[in-house]
Every structure is written in C-alpha cells, then in structure tokens.
Amino acid sequence: KLRVILQLICPDRPALVSELSGWVAVNGGNILHADHHTDVGAGLFLSRIEFGIEGFGLPREAIAPAVNALADRLGGQAQLHFSDEIPRVAIFASKQSHCLLDLLWRTRSGELPMQVPLVIANHSQLEPLCREFGVCFECVPMTPASKPEAEQTMLDLLAEHRIELVVLAKYMQVLSGAFLERFPTVINIHHSFLPAFKGAQPYHRAWDRGVKVIGATAHYVTEDLDDGPIIEQTIEHVNHRDEVEDLIRKGRDTERLALARALRLHLCRQVMVYRGRTAVFA
C-alpha cells in the first residue's frame, strides 16, 4: 500500500508532534511509524513520519504544497517521499568489483529499493559485470588535465539517465566542488574508521600504526574530503598476523556492509542530514 514519508526539521517549540500528527490525522492519514528527535544544543526538532494515504483528504499532487506550507509556518524545511517512487541511482566505480557487485545483487534481489540504470567508471574492467546485470556501463577516464571535461561528461550522463543519487562504490577519484555544486547528493564509502586515516591508503597506514580494529565509513560527500556527514560505520578486528593485504581483504567485507546499510537507510528515507551530521531513524 502507498505510504508517504515526511521528514521535517524546524526550530524546537512545544506541540510540534501534536501539530504534525494532527495534520496527518485531520486529513485521514494513518501513521505507521513516527520518530522524532530534539537536538537540544542546536534547538532543532527533527521528525520522520510515515503514513498511509488510503482515503487521504488531499490528492497526491496537493500533499507536497500542503506540507511545504506547514513547514514554512514552522520556520523549517520538509522533504516528502512516496513509497512507490523508486530512485534512479548511478554507481561510480574504478577497478574493484566488490562493492559494485554487492549493490547490483542487492538491487536485483529487492533488498535495496532503487534502480541502477547507469554505472560510470574511470577504468573499463567492470564492464562485463555490468553487462551481466543489464546495466549501462560508461567508461569516463580521468586525468588531472581531463578532469573538468570528464566531470562534465559525467554530469551529462547523470542528467540523461535522470539520476537522483550517486553512490561512490570504491571510486578512486575525488569529485570537484564544481561537480558537487551541480550534483550534491552523493554517498561514498571510505575504507577507514573516520576520522582515523583520512585520505589515501588507509589500510597501509592502519597496518603501520598497528591498530587492532579496522573499519569503514559510509558518508555523504562534501567538498571537504572525508568530512561529510557519517551515515554508518562498521568495524572488523585484526591482529598481528594480518598483513596489509589481509586488512584489505577483511576491509572489503566491512566496506560492503557499511555501504549497503547506509544506502538502504538513505533509500528508506531514514536519514536526515543537518549541521554536518545525520540523525538515522532506524
């Protein structure tokens, strides 16, 4: 059955839950899940309400305007999603297949409510895998010199395929600020336990430091590399017998898991981003 997910963030004040749930009730909606959070320090109220709209008093196309009016009145901002919208997602990759394969399989099996019409890579190795899954594969090589042009090509591909979300599945390139300005909704998997080992070669540096746990971090991409809002972090134990290649191997499992979980949370509209951080209503 069709459900609506309403995410709202606004300055905190009394009676907000009542106001929101009252608005749903008065229109004849039936709340299935409701979760709220008050960031006391920031003085902000965050709410996620999921409700059925069978017999709803407003036609579908009138719901968003009504919700925006409500949000305006509360001095906040709202996002509205319908459960029958299956987001169009592009995956960016380089040479490594583990995250890409994992996402394609989870999509095909129905675990991830998304469609993947497009994979972009700066190398050609992953083309056969994409062909097996019936996904359009575009190779867009990237050199420092060609970067502006290559990113333009990628933006054009995203527009052409009407992509709403980009997932960096071990894409070993840094997206420019210009790119992110034009396409801001990007989730990345970083192969360390941020903020430890920001930047390149985290497993090598983790080995050098002699850590006993490694991790992976799925986060929204911002212009400050590896500083975006964290959605999910996973960890794996290691010991002195593990060489760098063992860390890399063990890390693949924790990377896959962190990315898949974060992506599912995002797609189920369970993540709200504010002030450089996330509230995850799981």
Added chain:
Amino acid sequence: KLRVILQLICPDRPALVSELSGWVAVNGGNILHADHHTDVGAGLFLSRIEFGIEGFGLPREAIAPAVNALADRLGGQAQLHFSDEIPRVAIFASKQSHCLLDLLWRTRSGELPMQVPLVIANHSQLEPLCREFGVCFECVPMTPASKPEAEQTMLDLLAEHRIELVVLAKYMQVLSGAFLERFPTVINIHHSFLPAFKGAQPYHRAWDRGVKVIGATAHYVTEDLDDGPIIEQTIEHVNHRDEVEDLIRKGRDTERLALARALRLHLCRQVMVYRGRTAVFA
C-alpha cells in the same frame, strides 16, 4: 526538570499518535521524546512519550487518572512514571560478586537511576561488599525444604523496604510461581544466549558443544524458567584455547554488561512488555 514518561499499549487504529500528542499539547506539556511501534501481526499500537510538565494544565496527582481514562477510552493500558521517582530496587545474589558490585557501583556513580536499600543472598560471602556500599544485607539461606518459608521471609523484607523491582544478579535459585505471583517485577541475568543452553551450567554445555560465541541474556522472570521476555543480549567470541573457566571468566563481562544495560533501559522506562516479548525504545 520534571518529566513524565507515558507508556501506552492499545489496539491499533488511525489517529492514535495525534490523539496522544494532542492530549499532551492541549494540557500544555512539551514532548521531549516520542516513539511508537505497531505490531502489525498482533494489531497492537505501543507508544512511549516523554514530556515536560512545567506549566502543565493538570496537577501532578490528576495526571494518572486522566491518562487512565484516556487508555480506557482507547481500550488499552497505560503506565505513568515521573522522572523524580527513583525506584527502590532489591538485588538478590548468591556467592558471585561481579554483577552485584557492578550494579552497586553504577548506582553510586549515577549511571543507574535507582536506590538499592536491600541485598538478599542465600550465602553470606557478599556481606562485606554490601557493607562497603552501605547497603542492608540479609542472608536468607535456601534449601528445598525451607523454600516456602525462606521466600516468605524475602517477601516480607521486600515489603518492609518498599521494594518495587528485584534484580537477580547471579542468584542461583529459582523463584517459585507463588513468589512471582506476589512480586512479579523481577529481572534476571542468564549466562547464555537464550534460547541456547537454557537451565543449568550453560558454560559447560557451551564448551561441550564447541561454540565459537557465548552470550548473556537479561530478561524478565516468568514462571517458565528462562522463557521470560528478553530485554538485552550480549555476546563474546571464544575459541578452542578457551577452557570452561575461560568461558566463565569472559562470560562475567558479558553478563555484567547485559544486566546493566537491561536495568538501565527498564529504569529509564524504555521497555514495554507484551505477549511474552519486549519493545525497547532506545
């Protein structure tokens, strides 16, 4: 600041969130946390609402009757707690000190919002520990023959100390159905990953089975031993080098943690029990 925690369970129908939050708002309360769950199979709606009552429209003593009337109207049941009520808790123990000491320390440090006026044990070893923490220690020995009388003594002690909750912190005796009928709110820590290794000597049996993970389960006590509603479960990895005594040693840490977490959840009124299970609004 004074807060009220309202827990309500009733048959599911539309507009319940609105009704509850509306009731809070109309009386001038300010919701700080609200969490709801619908058990679709059971057709039940569970709600936990925490709200401030500065300037509330009802005097404190009128809130419970009003809430009960509301619950009646919804065909459900409500529980009401005020944040300034610090429950009086008795801990039952035998010879092992790790859980008892942990709970006493957490109480003293403020981690667990409770008072412990009474410890009852069927052995005398833990008396000095209780004395250090200034807690009344009562030794009530227990044999099969003396059980009815001993349990009566314990019930008298609970009444005398106005105890609301009993915690079995490695109390190696089984409370009778008669006891539980008269004092039903009891939390136990079982030293296995229920439902694995119900009953006696779980670590020995875990070793015999050659498991690679052990665990602990904190649960409400029912007459069916080890079958009560589970609040929290924790685990610990083991390997072939671990002897039974290593399992017992490692187990102590996971027992302490499961029990302390479960108790805190209970004391913060984050646990709702229904149909032999729990919803934990954490």
Added chain:
Amino acid sequence: KLRVILQLICPDRPALVSELSGWVAVNGGNILHADHHTDVGAGLFLSRIEFGIEGFGLPREAIAPAVNALADRLGGQAQLHFSDEIPRVAIFASKQSHCLLDLLWRTRSGELPMQVPLVIANHSQLEPLCREFGVCFECVPMTPASKPEAEQTMLDLLAEHRIELVVLAKYMQVLSGAFLERFPTVINIHHSFLPAFKGAQPYHRAWDRGVKVIGATAHYVTEDLDDGPIIEQTIEHVNHRDEVEDLIRKGRDTERLALARALRLHLCRQVMVYRGRTAVFA
C-alpha cells in the same frame, strides 16, 4: 613459493613440538607458521605447521609417507597439504542466491583458494547466475521418493568432477547418512546461532521468542542434523521493529560472512576437527 601444511593430532606427551619442528629442520624445511594446542581434558596434542620446502631433503612424493610414518610413531594421525593444490569444490544450493553468488565472487577475486567446477541445485533458478560465472550447473530435483536416486546422481557428479569438498550454500535439503558415508567432507551454513533454533525456520522461531540477536553457524555436516563441528559463528543485532522478513534479510549478511570465513579457514587448512569440535588456528 611452495609451502606444505602439516596437521597432526596425537596423544599428548613431552617434546612433541621439538620432534615435529626438528623433523622439518633436519630435512631443510623453513617453518613459516607453527601453532599448537593441547586439549588437556582429552589428553590430545594438535599441531599445524606450515613450512617452505625449497631445498627440502625429501622429494615431494616422499613427504607424505614420511609424515605418516612420523604420525604412526606418535600414535596419531596426520594430514598433509601443498599450497599449490587448489581444491575442487562443489556448491549445493536451492533457490536463494546470496551465498552462492558470494562464494563465486570470492573465488573469482582470489579470496577463496578453490575452484568451483560444479554447482548442484534442486531447483533451476540459479542456472543463469552459474552461467555468468562459467560454472557447470546441474539441476537434481529432490522429492522424498526420489531421494536415494537423486543422491546417487549427485555422488556420480561429484566423482565425475573430482570434487573434494561440498559446500551447502542454503541447500534446503538434508543429506542422508548414506550420502555422507560416501562423501563425508561437507560444510553447511545454518541460519541460526546453534544450538539455538536447530531445525526448520529458525528466523520465524527467533522472532517468536523475541531475541535481540540473531546469528549464523558454519559447521561440518554430520548425520545428526545441526550437530556437526562448528567452524564459525557470526551474529547480528535485531530489535522489536524487525519483522520476520527483516530477520531474514539481516540474516543473509551474517550467513554469507560466516560461510565465507569458515570456508577460507578450511581451504587454508587452518581447521582441525576432533571429537565433534574444531580447533581453528587463525
């Protein structure tokens, strides 16, 4: 470089490490890893020694006889493996693809040192997946009546493909004792935290019990269903919001991981089985 892995189990007595390592040294081998375990209760000594044989004093074909003579003298049993032997493994599956795909990908990527020449399933759905990975797929349907004949067909296929190890990757059939007598080396993934929830529908029963953690168990198969020696167990946290289908979904990740880890341990000859249990030299 070529390495030999020697696993030996024998009654415990002094000087065994010296005897074994002395034998390697005297023949000019270079020990890379050595790990030993004494099961004090059973009076057994278990040893795993991995050594390079560049310039070894014995020709390759003479090593096994020499090792067996050594084991005989110690009243024990030895197993010998060369690192350039890549085991031929058959995967049995039914309809679910997650474990099969995971194993095929890990094989292709080099994470699992094995070859998979054969997949057998009692349903046909997984044929396209096998074709993508270039693996021979044989559908052997199974009914109670056809079971003896079907198992014979499967045994013939195993012989024809010279299979050394069978992995049950969510194969929803029970192998008969007769099958196991003729082909004893089988690893299974059970979708619960054994010994909890032996038998059918563990996730449904886990939900009914209201557990807070689910798990998966990879074990060697014996005629007593779900009672074989455990190699690896993994867990996943769940809460009251998780329906049975969420347990199943979350369970898939923990199943994949437990099976892949157990299989790697087996293939790297890090597992020794004795008395219904395993020593895992990881």
Added chain:
Amino acid sequence: KLRVILQLICPDRPALVSELSGWVAVNGGNILHADHHTDVGAGLFLSRIEFGIEGFGLPREAIAPAVNALADRLGGQAQLHFSDEIPRVAIFASKQSHCLLDLLWRTRSGELPMQVPLVIANHSQLEPLCREFGVCFECVPMTPASKPEAEQTMLDLLAEHRIELVVLAKYMQVLSGAFLERFPTVINIHHSFLPAFKGAQPYHRAWDRGVKVIGATAHYVTEDLDDGPIIEQTIEHVNHRDEVEDLIRKGRDTERLALARALRLHLCRQVMVYRGRTAVFA
C-alpha cells in the same frame, strides 16, 4: 604447577622453532603453549613458549642465563617469566573511579594475576575506595610548576613499593619523557579509537564529528602522547540520540574492558612489543 614463559625476538632464519623447542626438550621441559610469528617485512621472528619445568635439567636460577646465551647466539633478545611471579603493579588515577574499581575487583577476584600495593592519584576522591580494598593510596597533586618534583615523589613511591608496572587508569596527566626514561613500563587507556581523536576531550570531538562508533585504546605509553604500541581496542555503537554525556557513559564500559583485557594479556606475558607495535599471542 610452575611454568616458564619465554619470549624471544630475533632475526628470522630457518630452524628457529626447532632450535627453541629442542632446547626446551633437551632440558626436559614440557611445552604447554607455543606460538610464533614472522614479521616478513621486518625480517623478524617472534616466539612465545610456555613450558612446565618439573624435572627440568637446569636449576631455576640457571634458566635465565641459559636463555640469554641462546638469545645472544641468535642475535636476538629474550624475556623470561615464571608463573609464580605475581607482578607488583601501581595504578595511577585522577577522579574517575570506573577503571580503578574494575581493576581492583578483578585483582581481588583472581582474574588479573597481579598485586596492587599502591594507588597514586593527583586528587583525593578515590582514597575511600582504595581503603575498602586495602590498598595504599598516595595523593600526589600535580601543577605545571610542581610537575618535576611530583614526578620525583611518584618515582620514589614506585621504588619504595618495588613496582614493576604502572597502569594509568584514567590518570588525566601526561607523564614526562624524564619519568618514562626512569620507569618505562606503563600501560594507558585512551578514551578513543586511536589514531582518531588523539589528545584531549575525545568524546566531545567524537560527538562534534557525528561518528556512529566510539572506542577505547589500551596501549603502552611512549613519550609521543597517544602514539605508543596498541595492545587492545574496543568499540561501542552510538547514535544521534546520544549526547556527549551518553558517549562518556557508554565509553566507560568500553574503556574498562579494553584496559582489563590489555592488562591481562600483558600479565599473562602474551604481548610482545617491537618496532612501535605489538604481537598479541592470545
């Protein structure tokens, strides 16, 4: 029964295991545990051998010289411990009691094979706790100006009590290089997942960053703050509902666990330190 633990580190070459175990066997020792590791990159061989010396060919006082001669011949270094030596450990603390209490209880219960004759703190709050456990408590206040003198007082106390190991159990002062030069064996618990959040107030910074996991790191202390060899790391999940004080509260459990585990590993002589890292033979 009396056991000897021999730790040896030397340049890697063939036949080392044979040489060491042969030396034990020839003297009539019985190896109970033997574990070895080769750091291929560093070209180093590390070995830990635990053996019984009933009927050993050398008198107790001759074992160390013999072992040192063996180590010299191999160009390495050895450490020798007897299982009946119970190390004398001093605990340094400030105001927080959770780690101190945990260590004192584990010592009393026999989990940690050590004696604690001395606690030093720069504040007086923990004196009653130490008195309860019958431990000598010395308050040595610390200001920037008084630091040299205070550290001298502490060194004198360590000498007077014949202390072999210092454990910093939430001691909120930095030991100077001069102190460490004179007393180098110090274990610290840092309340973050190193190398993330080095330095002060890691929980505040973790909250600011919006991480989803916090951790604790037990490590040997070196002059470079928070850069010493890591022994153990533990983690705890957090979410957006957790305020800084919740991170601190949750962190206490993970700190206690990491410190207790690391200390036990050290006391059981399972840790070898080399090149700024540890091999943990657990």
